[in-house]
Amino acid sequence: MKDFPTNKLKGLTTPFYFYNIDLLRETLNVVKQESEKYENFYVHYAVKANANPRILSIIAANGFGADCVSGGEIKAAIKAGFSPDKIVYAGVGKADWEINLGLDAGIFCFNVESAAELEIINELAAAKGKIASVALRINPEVKVDTHHYITTGLKENKFGINLDKLDDVLDMIPKLSNIKLVGLHFHIGSQILDMASFVGLCVRVNDIQQKLYARRIIVDHINVGGGLGIDYSHPEKQPIPDFEDYFAVFDKHLQLSPNQSLHFELGRSMVGQCGSLITKVLYVKEGSVKNFVIVDAGMTDLIRPALYEAYHKIENISSDLAEEKYDVVGPICESSDCFGKEQYLNKTQRNDLIALRSAGAYGEIMASQYNCRQLPKAYFSDELI
Numbered sequence: 001m002k003d004f005p006t007n008k009l010k011g012l013t014t015p016f017y018f019y020n021i022d023l024l025r026e027t028l029n030v031v032k033q034e035s036e037k038y039e040n041f042y043v044h045y046a047v048k049a050n051a052n053p054r055i056l057s058i059i060a061a062n063g064f065g066a067d068c069v070s071g072g073e074i075k076a077a078i079k080a081g082f083s084p085d086k087i088v089y090a091g092v093g094k095a096d097w098e099i100n101l102g103l104d105a106g107i108f109c110f111n112v113e114s115a116a117e118l119e120i121i122n123e124l125a126a127a128k129g130k131i132a133s134v135a136l137r138i139n140p141e142v143k144v145d146t147h148h149y150i151t152t153g154l155k156e157n158k159f160g161i162n163l164d165k166l167d168d169v170l171d172m173i174p175k176l177s178n179i180k181l182v183g184l185h186f187h188i189g190s191q192i193l194d195m196a197s198f199v200g201l202c203v204r205v206n207d208i209q210q211k212l213y214a215r216r217i218i219v220d221h222i223n224v225g226g227g228l229g230i231d232y233s234h235p236e237k238q239p240i241p242d243f244e245d246y247f248a249v250f251d252k253h254l255q256l257s258p259n260q261s262l263h264f265e266l267g268r269s270m271v272g273q274c275g276s277l278i279t280k281v282l283y284v285k286e287g288s289v290k291n292f293v294i295v296d297a298g299m300t301d302l303i304r305p306a307l308y309e310a311y312h313k314i315e316n317i318s319s320d321l322a323e324e325k326y327d328v329v330g331p332i333c334e335s336s337d338c339f340g341k342e343q344y345l346n347k348t349q350r351n352d353l354i355a356l357r358s359a360g361a362y363g364e365i366m367a368s369q370y371n372c373r374q375l376p377k378a379y380f381s382d383e384l385i
């Protein structure tokens with residue numbers, strides 16, 4: 001209960017996202033401090049994790065770059081104050097207008113995912129008389145221990161250029177006069193807590209760089225994507241991920257050439273723990289085999305449990321009565337609209353406020369209007385009266 005200003009939250013219309021801005025700022029400070037230990041490390045915030053305008057503007061004001069995956073994200077990032085020359089743009093399906101937007105804005109680089117895309121970027125850049133800076137997104141074929149829906153770096157995933165096609169793509173580049181190859185891009189997946197996965201990525205990148213050196217290619221930068229996980233089980237115990245350890249892994253295991261810079265695209269680890277979804281109990285329903293807490297938030301507000309069977313810690317922030325066991329479910333007409341089965345909550349009654357923790361990343365941004373519901377609002381700890 002102590003983590004939430006329950007009295008101030010009580011008067012607000014539920015469900016809503018509540019962001020702890022002090023925690024966000026502290027987290028950003030740690031990311032800055034730990035990445036700036038290395039003079040050539042640069043962090044781009046992965047906008048997909050949370051594009052709430054206030055959150056974006058706080059991150060932009062801290063000097064981070066942005067990692068975007070759509071024209072909409074590029075617009076949101078620029079509007080929030082991110083400098084276009086710190087924007088990287090990835091995605092397997094960039095539409096022409098999105099590429100043109102990136103070219104017009106003068107973004108840092110396009111992370112290119114196929115030979116076909118490379119040709120189109122070259123054409124569109126030529127039409128504008130511009131040179132597009134590109135990094136090749138390579139599918140590193142590194143397996144990580146995470147949910148199969150959020151692995152990205154395997155041969156069967158749609159992302160990136162397969163290693164066995166890399167030579168063909170490199171052969172194309174000298175013929176494309178409006179393309180400048182500036183980097184290599186990788187991303188192995190998300191919610192990764194085992195540092196050995198990142199070591200595996202470093203080993204693979206070193207290997208690929210050797211292949212490029214053999215062809216006399218040295219790119220300006222390496223981008224290792226994002227993926228650092230957070231502790232969903234104990235949000236209060238480790239509110240800030242171990243960025244020190246994370247950056248140290250890359251410093252230790254990745255062999256950069258002199259003058260090469262190293263870029264990161266961190267999403268979840270920067271914003272995950274600062275957000276909670278706050279919802280009100282509508283009914284406590286006694287079933288014959290279990291009791292249900294029915295809340296006014298549903299999978300439309302936070303889809304991760306329904307979509308990935310993801311765990312979010314659930315707390316009753318209105319009650320300190322002894323704990324009881326409940327299934328916590330939403331009002332949507334889908335059986336998967338369940339936030340947690342057999343969860344221990346302080347004895348719960350109608351109108352209690354429930355917090356679904358660690359929802360700052362891939363929460364608000366993935367909300368939908370299914371069942372004609374309204375999108376959840378957002379409130380910020382430093383703006384509550």
Ligand code: LLP
Pocket residue numbers: 046048049067090150152186187189190191225226227228265266267268269304308361362
């Ligand atoms: N870079 C690329 C190329 C990515 O695909 C992603 C995430 C990131 C960076 C940021 O990864 P992060 O640091 O946040 O792990 N909706 C899912 C997660 C999807 C992640 C997609 N890619 C979830 O709720 O768990």
